Amino acid sequence: MAQDITVKITDREGVVHEVQAPTDMAMNVMELCRSYELAPEGTIGICGGMAMCASCQCYVLNDVALPEMEADEEAMLSEAFYVKPNSRLGCQVPITEALDGLEIELAPES
Amino acid sequence: MITTDILIIGAGPTGLFAVFEAGLLKLKCHIIDALPQQGGQLAELYPKKPIFDIPGYPSVMAGELVDNLMEQIKQFQPGFTLNERAETIDKLEDGTFIVTTNKGTKHHAKVVAIAGGLGSFEPRKPLIENIAFYEDKGVEYFVKDPELFRDKKIVIAGGGDSALDWSIFLADVASEVTLVHRRNEFRGALDSVEKVQELKKLGKINLITPAEVTGIIGEQHVEGLAITKHDETKIIATDYFIPLFGLTPKLGPIANWGLEIEKNAIKVNNALDYQTNIDGIYAIGDVNTYPGKLKLILCGFHEATLMCQSVYNRINPGKKYVLKYTTVSGVDGFDGTRKEAEKQVVKAIE
Ligand SMILES: Cc1cc2nc3c(=O)[nH]c(=O)nc-3n(C[C@H](O)[C@H](O)[C@H](O)COP(=O)(O)OP(=O)(O)OC[C@H]3O[C@@H](n4cnc5c(N)ncnc54)[C@H](O)[C@@H]3O)c2cc1C
Ligand code: FES
Numbered sequence: 001m002a003q004d005i006t007v008k009i010t011d012r013e014g015v016v017h018e019v020q021a022p023t024d025m026a027m028n029v030m031e032l033c034r035s036y037e038l039a040p041e042g043t044i045g046i047c048g049g050m051a052m053c054a055s056c057q058c059y060v061l062n063d064v065a066l067p068e069m070e071a072d073e074e075a076m077l078s079e080a081f082y083v084k085p086n087s088r089l090g091c092q093v094p095i096t097e098a099l100d101g102l103e104i105e106l107a108p109e110s
Numbered sequence: 111m112i113t114t115d116i117l118i119i120g121a122g123p124t125g126l127f128a129v130f131e132a133g134l135l136k137l138k139c140h141i142i143d144a145l146p147q148q149g150g151q152l153a154e155l156y157p158k159k160p161i162f163d164i165p166g167y168p169s170v171m172a173g174e175l176v177d178n179l180m181e182q183i184k185q186f187q188p189g190f191t192l193n194e195r196a197e198t199i200d201k202l203e204d205g206t207f208i209v210t211t212n213k214g215t216k217h218h219a220k221v222v223a224i225a226g227g228l229g230s231f232e233p234r235k236p237l238i239e240n241i242a243f244y245e246d247k248g249v250e251y252f253v254k255d256p257e258l259f260r261d262k263k264i265v266i267a268g269g270g271d272s273a274l275d276w277s278i279f280l281a282d283v284a285s286e287v288t289l290v291h292r293r294n295e296f297r298g299a300l301d302s303v304e305k306v307q308e309l310k311k312l313g314k315i316n317l318i319t320p321a322e323v324t325g326i327i328g329e330q331h332v333e334g335l336a337i338t339k340h341d342e343t344k345i346i347a348t349d350y351f352i353p354l355f356g357l358t359p360k361l362g363p364i365a366n367w368g369l370e371i372e373k374n375a376i377k378v379n380n381a382l383d384y385q386t387n388i389d390g391i392y393a394i395g396d397v398n399t400y401p402g403k404l405k406l407i408l409c410g411f412h413e414a415t416l417m418c419q420s421v422y423n424r425i426n427p428g429k430k431y432v433l434k435y436t437t438v439s440g441v442d443g444f445d446g447t448r449k450e451a452e453k454q455v456v457k458a459i460e
């Protein structure tokens with residue numbers, strides 16, 4: 001049976017949430033944040049996860065290996081605001097067992 | 111003053127279908143939308159993507175669904191106030207409403223149906239400290255009238271389709287077009303990228319990449335921009351700055367209308383008719399919330415239908431209405447057209 005993993009997410013108010021994420025539901029990090037309601041409705045996942053809005057931008061805080069960035073994600077981040085070298089789009093990061101222990105912080109809303 | 115039976119705020123799929131259901135009940139609709147086109151999220155966010163869960167359509171492009179909804183409601187002649195945001199609402203003594211837009215257009219209606227989805231789409235504004243001061247003084251987030259830029263110097267910022275398309279279009283209108291983008295690669299359609307490349311070669315577009323607009327200069331109007339490239343900042347003279355970084359929906363002014371709001375959505379009475387806490391104001395589609403709410407097009411259609419029945423009873427108290435099937439009773443448009451199933455040809459057998 002697929003195992004849940006643990007992800008630590010700092011919300012936009014600075015509150016840290018340690019959440020359990022299922023690895024068998026084809027979820028991504030943006031959807032994980034939405035399912036735990038870590039950001040108000042309408043402020044995250046606006047484009048539905050198409051790498052077109054950057055509302056799901058987050059900063060990766062530890063060195064858990066994430067999948068390579070694809071062209072769409074890179075292009076969107078090049079237009080987004082508050083971008084840092086450790087920025088990723090949550091919707092482009094699928095939840096897999098390799099992400100266990102990941103720590104992220106949601107970027108400010110823009 | 112625009113007058114109507116139902117004033118719908120939001121021309122997304124929910125608002126559009128509400129016009130049809132209202133039309134069947136002989137109720138007139140007028141729709142306000144902040145965007146220049148109808149279709150809401152379908153037109154703004156994913157027009158070229160297929161939707162697979164509209165009953166009866168194994169697959170339909172979002173843009174095509176909007177076109178079909180527009181075709182379906184044509185006969186009910188809805189009015190549209192596009193490119194304007196519903197800003198304020200006043201309830202009159204007789205229980206009717208006046209809704210005024212940000213441009214001052216007034217609408218008088220017997221009831222108001224908010225079908226505002228995630229909210230009105232507003233431009234994403236670059237993080238330049240004094241940008242608010244220059245709005246309408248040289249900073250334009252939309253190109254509403256290209257003539258504004260005739261023979262002027264303009265700087266466009268962004269890397270998507272809008273930035274490319276407007277750079278191409280305005281290259282023939284403005285005296286000087288500069289396109290600034292943080293990367294050398296653009297996110298737009300290939301032929302637009304190639305066209306910009308060609309116009310650059312012809313000297314009709316100045317391309318500054320990878321670079322960013324970091325400051326605005328000017329006494330009362332934009333006079334120049336600070337553009338930073340590889341940690342070096344240069345000032346270039348311009349009359350207009352057009353940042354095109356996409357749109358983001360904001361519930362906006364509706365949040366101040368005294369409606370009960372929960373999790374950025376308007377609470378409604380779903381056991382009955384999707385009315386809000388204010389008598390005569392309904393909320394349908396993605397903008398509302400109730401136990402078990404799902405933000406799906408299908409659900410918006412259902413809510414629009416029940417809402418219209420309630421509005422009918424409200425506007426025609428005591429008048430009986432019997433649910434009719436369009437297959438049997440046809441559809442009478444306000445434009446005098448009539449749609450009905452073809453009569454079966456009965457032929458005598460000799
Ligand atoms: C990428 C993506 C894919 C999707 N795929 C599906 C799918 O497969 N199936 C499905 O059923 N659903 C899907 N959805 C959800 C679907 O798009 C929404 O449920 C639907 O658009 C809601 O329609 P609506 O008319 O309620 O609101 P919207 O489509 O959001 O339209 C609301 C309109 O109201 C306007 N507005 C808001 N406030 C104001 C104001 N104050 N003044 C003027 N105008 C205002 C806005 O500008 C907007 O045009 C998807 C959504 C996204 C983002
Ligand atoms: S949800 Fe829009 S970019 Fe991730």
